[in-house]
Amino acid sequence: MFEVESENLINAIKSRTIGFERNIKLKQILETNIPKSIKNYFYLEAEALLNQENYLRIDKDRFDITDDDIKKVLYNLDEVLKQNCIFQRNEFILLLEKAVSFELNYLSKPRWTLTKFIFKDSNSKSVDEIFSLLRYFVDYSYYNDILIGYLNKKNIKKILISDFDKLLKKIDSSLISKYSSYEIATMPKPLLDFINYSNTIKTKNVDITWLMVFYEDKELFGIKSALNLEKDLRGKKNITFEDLSVMIDHLDDIRKPDINKSIDDTLPKKEEVKEKNEQIYNLLNKKSYLKPQLLEKDVFLKDKQDNIILDQQNESYNQIISEDISTERNTETSEINNRDYEDKTKVENDRKRVTEIIDNFDYEFTVIGDSNSSEEQNLVTFEINDEDERNFIKKLFNKDEIFYRATMNELSRCKNWKEAAAYIDNLFIKYDINPYSNTAINFTDKIQIGFLKRDVYWSCKIVSLCRWWW
Numbered sequence: 001m002f003e004v005e006s007e008n009l010i011n012a013i014k015s016r017t018i019g020f021e022r023n024i025k026l027k028q029i030l031e032t033n034i035p036k037s038i039k040n041y042f043y044l045e046a047e048a049l050l051n052q053e054n055y056l057r058i059d060k061d062r063f064d065i066t067d068d069d070i071k072k073v074l075y076n077l078d079e080v081l082k083q084n085c086i087f088q089r090n091e092f093i094l095l096l097e098k099a100v101s102f103e104l105n106y107l108s109k110p111r112w113t114l115t116k117f118i119f120k121d122s123n124s125k126s127v128d129e130i131f132s133l134l135r136y137f138v139d140y141s142y143y144n145d146i147l148i149g150y151l152n153k154k155n156i157k158k159i160l161i162s163d164f165d166k167l168l169k170k171i172d173s174s175l176i177s178k179y180s181s182y183e184i185a186t187m188p189k190p191l192l193d194f195i196n197y198s199n200t201i202k203t204k205n206v207d208i209t210w211l212m213v214f215y216e217d218k219e220l221f222g223i224k225s226a227l228n229l230e231k232d233l234r235g236k237k238n239i240t241f242e243d244l245s246v247m248i249d250h251l252d253d254i255r256k257p258d259i260n261k262s263i264d265d266t267l268p269k270k271e272e273v274k275e276k277n278e279q280i281y282n283l284l285n286k287k288s289y290l291k292p293q294l295l296e297k298d299v300f301l302k303d304k305q306d307n308i309i310l311d312q313q314n315e316s317y318n319q320i321i322s323e324d325i326s327t328e329r330n331t332e333t334s335e336i337n338n339r340d341y342e343d344k345t346k347v348e349n350d351r352k353r354v355t356e357i358i359d360n361f362d363y364e365f366t367v368i369g370d371s372n373s374s375e376e377q378n379l380v381t382f383e384i385n386d387e388d389e390r391n392f393i394k395k396l397f398n399k400d401e402i403f404y405r406a407t408m409n410e411l412s413r414c415k416n417w418k419e420a421a422a423y424i425d426n427l428f429i430k431y432d433i434n435p436y437s438n439t440a441i442n443f444t445d446k447i448q449i450g451f452l453k454r455d456v457y458w459s460c461k462i463v464s465l466c467r468w469w470w
Contacts, residue, residue, distance in 0.1 A: 001209065002104045005195050009100050010093075012198035013038060018092050027083040035197055037138040041099040044136060046085035050078065102136075107191035108210055109217040110140050111168045115429065119161045123426050126158050127151050139190040146171050162425035172218050176254075184223075184254065185245035188214045205238035223248060225257030380412045380420075382450040388442065395439045398431075417451040 013034050018024045026046045030039050065074070087095065106113040118133045119125055130151075134144050147167070151159075159167075176184060188211060196202045208231045215223040226247055230236040239247075248254060384392070389404075397404040407427065414420040424444055428435045435444070 001213070002108075002195075005198070006097075006100050006104060008198040009195070010096055013096060013100070014093065018087075018089060021089070023086050023088045024092055025083070026085045026087070029087075030083075035103070035194055037103050037194070038096070038099050040138050041102065041136065042087070042095065043082065045095055046082045049085060050081055103194060104191075106137060107139060107188070107194055108213050110143065111165070111172065111217050114143065114168060115161060115165050119164065119430070121430075122161070123423075123430065124158055124160045125164075127156055130159065130164075139194075142175060143168070143171060160422055160426050161429055162422050165425075165429055169219065176218070176220070181249040182241070182245040184220075185241045185248055187218075189241065204240050206241070206244075208237060208239055211239070211244070220254050222251050222254040222256050226251060380414070380450045382408065382412070382446055384446050388446065391439055392443050395437075396431075396433055396443060411447055412450075414451075417448055420447055420451060 016034055017029055017032050026042060029042050032039075065071070102113075102117075106117075114137065117136070118130055131148060134147065137144060150167075179187075188206065191210060191214065192203075192206050208227050212224050212227050212231075215221075215227070227239070227244075230239065230247075393399060393401050393404045397407070411420050411423060414423060421444075424447065425435075427433070428440065433440055435441075
């Protein structure tokens with residue numbers, strides 16, 4: 001989805017950092033005017049490399065390194081070493097590609113990326129691990145603020161992936177309920193700002209496809225549906241945040257698509273289509289003289305170095321539409337102070353909202369406990385016939401019978417259906433299994449029935465014992 005944008009960003013960042021050099025230090029990267037998120041990514045990579053080196057081997061029994069003065073010296077040494085971490089050219093380019101891909105994924109699908117990046121192949125993570133990995137995420141800082149504030153407040157030590165995903169969903173829901181239509185519309189602004197870094201002329205139009213992915217991640221399907229109508233039925237590819245705000249303001253429900261809206265009502269009339277086609281035709285005729293020059297330039301510049309490509313493309317483009325550029329630049333300059341003021345106001349408002357959410361937030365986490373020998377007699381048995389078992393292994397467990405057996409063993413040891421349901425949710429999220437497929441529903445039903453029968457059995461046994469006692 002972001003192939004062109006990703007390549008443009010990589011080329012732009014390369015030309016402003018390593019250029020044609022063989023290597024580059026972290027401190028040189030941090031001094032450049034590249035996106036903060038990319039600087040942060042390289043900083044944390046340098047930190048990871050330093051930790052791998054294990055440069056300081058001290059006999060802790062002989063030397064006391066808990067002294068505050070020693071801690072301060074070691075911290076300062078760490079920082080100096082990180083600043084002087086050297087990235088060789090191939091290593092730098094590889095990390096840059098990963099950083100740009102990571103950031104584009106996060107900015108377009110924040111909830112999905114947070115869950116996948118932090119948990120990877122694990123069912124659960126300690127809070128300390130989560131806090132450490134959250135440092136990779138710079139934008140949408142309300143996630144970090146609320147997660148860290150709330151988990152510290154609750155004194156949680158370990159979290160299941162299913163609980164983490166639901167917690168992110170609740171954070172989104174809590175913030176969105178306090179947002180105006182314009183604030184909801186501008187939520188994906190960090191994505192546009194990041195992509196605009198490689199653009200000579202900063203655009204205010206956002207690709208509708210990007211927005212549909214973003215709002216689907218937020219489960220705002222009403223907005224996604226409205227954007228889909230704009231794209232497929234009205235032929236629009238881009239939209240401004242201002243227009244999007246107006247659209248959101250007129251939606252009955254931002255979370256549910258408008259199923260009552262008739263397609264006939266959304267389709268443009270024949271006269272409108274004809275008029276629109278004429279406008280497009282006239283517009284193309286007026287700007288057709290741009291095409292040969294740009295194409296010739298592109299062919300000529302193919303074999304040039306990256307930074308020369310950027311400079312010459314800018315010069316050719318400036319010569320063609322110099323008047324438009326100067327006008328737009330003047331307009332942008334006049335708006336800078338207003339934008340800065342708006343950004344500062346938004347940050348301050350978000351801080352107040354985050355504090356309020358942490359104070360009023362509540363979420364019931366699944367208790368992760370260890371089984372002991374006294375619980376062995378309370379194991380759950382599941383009545384699954386051979387045909388269902390083969391179907392589960394094939395469609396849910398990727399034909400891995402060992403993985404299936406291990407999962408069933410874990411489920412049989414769950415204390416109750418609630419814990420088992422959380423385990424299944426975690427399993428489906430981790431392996432991108434559709435929980436509403438017939439196979440997934442059948443599997444979930446079998447597990448639930450197993451717990452119901454176990455609970456009924458023990459209830460009857462307790463009643464029988466009570467009767468015998470009395």
